[in-house]
Amino acid sequence: MKTLFEQELKVVNVGLQSFAANIDAAGGNATHLSWSPPAGADAALGWTVANMIGEPMIEEANRTAYERYLAAQPRLTDFLLARDAIPALTERRVLHAGPPIAWEQMCGPQKGAICGAILYEGWTDTIEAAEKLAASGKVLMEPCHTYGAVGPMAGVISPSMPVWVVENAAAGNRAFCNVNEGLGKVLRFGANSGDVIDRLKWLGTEFFTTMQIAVRGLADANLKPLMGQALHMGDELHNRNSAASGLLFKRLTLALMDSKVDGAAAKRALTFVARNDHFFLNLSMAACKSMSDAAHGVAGSSMVTAMSRNGVNFGIRLSGTGDRWFEAPVNPVNGLYFPGYTVNDAAADLGDSAITETNGLGGFAMAASPAIVQFVGGIPADATENSRRMLSITLGSNPAFTLPALDFGGTPAGIDARLVVDSGILPIINTGIAHKKAGVGQIGAGITAAPMECFSKAIAALAAALHGASPPARAAS
Amino acid sequence: MKTLFEQELKVVNVGLQSFAANIDAAGGNATHLSWSPPAGADAALGWTVANMIGEPMIEEANRTAYERYLAAQPRLTDFLLARDAIPALTERRVLHAGPPIAWEQMCGPQKGAICGAILYEGWTDTIEAAEKLAASGKVLMEPCHTYGAVGPMAGVISPSMPVWVVENAAAGNRAFCNVNEGLGKVLRFGANSGDVIDRLKWLGTEFFTTMQIAVRGLADANLKPLMGQALHMGDELHNRNSAASGLLFKRLTLALMDSKVDGAAAKRALTFVARNDHFFLNLSMAACKSMSDAAHGVAGSSMVTAMSRNGVNFGIRLSGTGDRWFEAPVNPVNGLYFPGYTVNDAAADLGDSAITETNGLGGFAMAASPAIVQFVGGIPADATENSRRMLSITLGSNPAFTLPALDFGGTPAGIDARLVVDSGILPIINTGIAHKKAGVGQIGAGITAAPMECFSKAIAALAAALHGASPPARAAS
Known part of the structure; x- marks a missing residue:
């Protein structure tokens, strides 16, 4: 004990930072450890x-x-309409992001996206009618996660929307995600004006048939190495997907050029992909869902x-x-x-x-x-x-x-x-x-x-x- | 002076590092400054x-x-055969990397590449004959830099090889670089076997005509913003060009899809680009040459x-x-x-x-x-x-x-x-x-x-x- 007090004291402070400050102020030497009690005390x-x-x-x-x-090997195996990928989606049902929530409690963007999906499906002709229908309880609303799916932001998936199908080759489980619409006014942020619905309709028709051929013709469907490569190119694969989108663009282009797809349709589809640096986000999410589900x-x-x-x-x-x-x-x-x-x-x-x-x-x-x-x-x-x-x-x-x-x-x-x-x-x-x-x-x-x-x-x-x-x-x- | 010796000494050592080591060994505190005399003494x-x-x-x-x-704005404006881009290249002349050097002094890879170029041009039928011709002084050999051009490694450019044409829009000066052949056995590393020459011939014919259409149809020919973007995607644009090559691939693809190019030829050209993560190097070099020349x-x-x-x-x-x-x-x-x-x-x-x-x-x-x-x-x-x-x-x-x-x-x-x-x-x-x-x-x-x-x-x-x-x-x- 005597030896302790004879040598220069080195203080480690745990808890309130002001104790360390006092020691410092008195000419001592205190190291503050950033710590808080377990379980919030x-x-x-x-x-x-x-x-x-x-x-x-x-x-x-x-x-x-x-x-x-770790063993999961996500592969982009198909591009399907949601109703063909998720059997439960044949009814008047939409999926949404997050844990379960009733229509009344939903935030603005999620309500807006659901109304947009109702319009897209043709269940009503106007947004006002869509809101009434949604509030009536006649449209079933469930989390994407319940059906192995995920969606960014509002995350709304309705039966006629196309979804990426990612299969974990190690365990066989499949995951689904909708298509990234780009930035600006888009359904996932709750926008549901005419141009938003028109874009969704093109994504669900010409883009869908074109990309389905591309996906089915991919020379390399493995997403994990592509994602690893993108991490070395500045992506974190959530808010930045520029590199992964570019790598996917290459694969889709080469697959389409091998196909008999109409040139003009291919050009429109590839131009849409090329102009959206967030395009890969939805594939990153489906790949992640397939890996997480493997561990579930x-x-x-x-x-x-x-x-x-x-x-x-x-x-x-x-x-x-x-x-x-x-x-x-x-x-x-x-x-x-x-x-x-x-x-x-x-x-x-x-x-x-x-x-x-x-x-x-x-x-x-x-x-x-x-x-x-x-x-x-x-x-x-x-x-x-x-x-x-x-x-x-x-x-x-x-x-x-x-x-x-x-x-x-x-x-x-x-x-x-x-x-x-x-x-x-x-x-x-x-x-x-x-x-x-x-x-x-x-x-x-x-x-x-x-x-x-x-x-x-x-x-x-x-x-x-x-x-x-x-x-x-x-x-x- | 007295005050100086009463306080704890803090020593900055300049020159031989051992002086600092001695002070440290004696319990003192010396900071060594990494310095050497100007102009190597x-x-x-x-x-x-x-x-x-x-x-x-x-x-x-x-x-x-x-x-x-800083003001230079390199733009990829054309893709030409070297003899059409560089008027002096109409004669029996090849360009090479580096400062001027006589055939006898050249290193193995540079000799190999020049012999390959002689074969490619059809000036001789065998490598042995090409070596003799090169040694005879009947093929003029000059630096790429003499003609506003650059080439990686051996850097050999002969009249029938295609070159990227990059123009500095700010000052109007043009720079040229040959096409990146990929990794493995390639002319720039001195390889000149049959497959190397065959690849060069394809690059100078089908690839050339296809890519010329793509380059002339680019919606965006500016290289500087693309290069800046690639630096945010892990490229340094010399030994790593993955991102820039991907960004260029997108632009070339969209330009080709707008054109009337034969689908099979376009597929072969784009596949070649897609498989070479170093493809952009030669464009990076031409862009750099155009910026440096602006300052010259x-x-x-x-x-x-x-x-x-x-x-x-x-x-x-x-x-x-x-x-x-x-x-x-x-x-x-x-x-x-x-x-x-x-x-x-x-x-x-x-x-x-x-x-x-x-x-x-x-x-x-x-x-x-x-x-x-x-x-x-x-x-x-x-x-x-x-x-x-x-x-x-x-x-x-x-x-x-x-x-x-x-x-x-x-x-x-x-x-x-x-x-x-x-x-x-x-x-x-x-x-x-x-x-x-x-x-x-x-x-x-x-x-x-x-x-x-x-x-x-x-x-x-x-x-x-x-x-x-x-x-x-x-x-x-």
């Missing part, structure tokens, strides 16, 4: 999660789930297999808790707004696209994409730091998705809900921002985080499933 | 360059040259407007010293070799492609391209450090070519020969490595530096041109 939950970390059955389940995720359904696993937002609530699913959603109100988006718009115009966080972060892409792979900060805000060093930080809440890193800026380490992947609750570190998500009014479209992009409450609820549910009930909390002292 | 040259730095006439000339470089010929300017290698000597040109080359033996390449090859198999540094570094790309833009280190060696942090270091020998940075990893600062551009001589910092160059025997092809890639002697000679010549002769050296003491 909820003692019961803290004990629950502490008991779950290292628990052999959970560790084993997570290994299984994570290996299935392992009893006891705390691995997150879905994160999604419906504009009101953020929902997550764990591999070990089946199809149950754990929800909390969405967090605001910290972003850059297009000229003329502010945070007051913004809809809340929306869309299934957080499936990319669930798979180690998007916000988790920002180190791949320093240029993304021009779109979502921040500086390039933040991008790298975000990827590093996510490593502390994931089961590992994905060797198929490497990050040059992190000396070619893999992207952090396989979010472990236990580690989120224990560390207080929230999954970071890159996202677009929709105007809160239907029909205006995208007004910005930025960064947000999944709410802690989703993970707390999920951990409590997983503990209950494993032990019948949470273990009793010990006294905090 | 050549006192006369040191005074010459010291007198030139800040000299108003040189500063003014450099401003003019640099502004012309300003009396008094110490800006470097060409750096090039013929496999024996490295040559540079300054804007202010006309078409004179300043040469020195090429430096070895520090690189990664393909399996089965070592430095003993390597030809010396070769090619006009250092025109990219002359324009702030390639080694100067490595911060854009962390993934390049997998190809040329090193770690991603080296890539960023290389770009930073080059800022100390350039006239500025190019706002059209920004680097996300350097917080979107421009690439270091406009090498000032004065600063190279004064600082001892050499321009860094990313390069391919050819086998020393003609016909084997590429065996690796790596990093090298321009030799100091080129810059010392250039500075002495510029001083002589400005003052009639170098100022007398002062005593070194």
Whole structure:
């Protein structure tokens, strides 16, 4: 003890930062450790999660789930009308982004997109009639995730819309996503004017038949190597997809040139793809959904297999808790707004696209994409730091998705809900921002985080499933 | 003085690093400054360059040259046979990379490529006869640079080869480069077997007529914005051109789809482009040549407007010293070799492609391209450090070519020969490595530096041109 006080003291401060500041002010040397109590200082939950970390059955389940995720080999195998890909969609039914939500609770852009889909399907002739029909309960509305599908922003998929079909060759499971319409006034941001519907109709007819031939004629349908390559070309495959869209364009072009497709139709289809640097987003999402679904359904696993937002609530699913959603109100988006718009115009966080972060892409792979900060805000060093930080809440890193800026380490992947609750570190998500009014479209992009409450609820549910009930909390002292 | 010795000493050591090591060993605290005497401790040259730095006439000339470089707007305006682009090429004449060199002095790959060109042109029927013809002096051999052209590696351009025509819209000057043949056995690495010549013949006929239609039908012929975009997608536009090649592929495809070109020919041409991630290199080089040439010929300017290698000597040109080359033996390449090859198999540094570094790309833009280190060696942090270091020998940075990893600062551009001589910092160059025997092809890639002697000679010549002769050296003491 005497020796301790004779040498120069080196202080590590944990907790309130002002204690370290006082030591510094007195001429001492204190290092502040960024730390907060586990489980947001909820003692019961803290004990629950502490008991779950290292628990052999959970560790084993997570290994299984994570290996299935890593083994997944997403392939773009087909391009189908949604009703042919998803048998349940033959009725008067639409799918939407996020966890389940009733029409009355939906945000503006999601209502706008559903009305647009009703018009597109020809179930009514006017938007007013579409709103009435939607409110009448005669159109079934269910999450995309319920049927192995995903959709960006409002994420609306109706029976006559074409969907990409991505099959995980390792396990045979299939995932679906609609077609990216481009930027500006588009259905996914709630726009439903005549030009939006006309574009959807072209996408569902000439573009559909042309692209179906291209997809079926692809010389290389593997998406994982293409995505890995795009990460070395500045994409993070959520808000930046320029490189992947270009790589896909090459493959589609060569496939079409091998076909008997009418030249003018091929030109229109390829021009549409060439002009949209976000075109690959929807394929990235379908590929991610197929990889996450491969890891889903392992009893006891705390691995997150879905994160999604419906504009009101953020929902997550764990591999070990089946199809149950754990929800909390969405967090605001910290972003850059297009000229003329502010945070007051913004809809809340929306869309299934957080499936990319669930798979180690998007916000988790920002180190791949320093240029993304021009779109979502921040500086390039933040991008790298975000990827590093996510490593502390994931089961590992994905060797198929490497990050040059992190000396070619893999992207952090396989979010472990236990580690989120224990560390207080929230999954970071890159996202677009929709105007809160239907029909205006995208007004910005930025960064947000999944709410802690989703993970707390999920951990409590997983503990209950494993032990019948949470273990009793010990006294905090 | 007393106060100085009473406080803790902080030592900055300049010169021999061992002095700092001794202080550290004795428990002191020394910071070593990486510094070497100006002009390699050549006192006369040191005074010459010291007198030139800040000299108003040189500063003014450099401003003019640099502004012309920045103002250049390279556009891909045509695709022509070399004899139609370069009138002097109607005779029995071939162009080659680097400064002038006689047949007898040429390295293996350059001889091999010239013999291949003789076969391609049909001037002889066998390689043996081609060698005899080349040695007879009946084929004129001149540098590409003499005619506004550039070529990678051996850089051989003969009259019937097609060349990209890039025009600087700001000043009207044109630059030319041949077509990238892909990797493996190709003419630019000295290969000249039957398949190499057959490929050249296809490139000069069906590919030529198809691509000429595509180039003439481009909706957007501007190369500078495309190159800036590619820098945000992991290219440095010398050894990595994946993104730029993809962006060009899109433009060529859409132009061809608008044309009446035969579908099968278009497919073959586009497939060739799609399969070669280095395809854009030759366009990057032509664009760079057009920008450098815009800055060339300003009396008094110490800006470097060409750096090039013929496999024996490295040559540079300054804007202010006309078409004179300043040469020195090429430096070895520090690189990664393909399996089965070592430095003993390597030809010396070769090619006009250092025109990219002359324009702030390639080694100067490595911060854009962390993934390049997998190809040329090193770690991603080296890539960023290389770009930073080059800022100390350039006239500025190019706002059209920004680097996300350097917080979107421009690439270091406009090498000032004065600063190279004064600082001892050499321009860094990313390069391919050819086998020393003609016909084997590429065996690796790596990093090298321009030799100091080129810059010392250039500075002495510029001083002589400005003052009639170098100022007398002062005593070194």
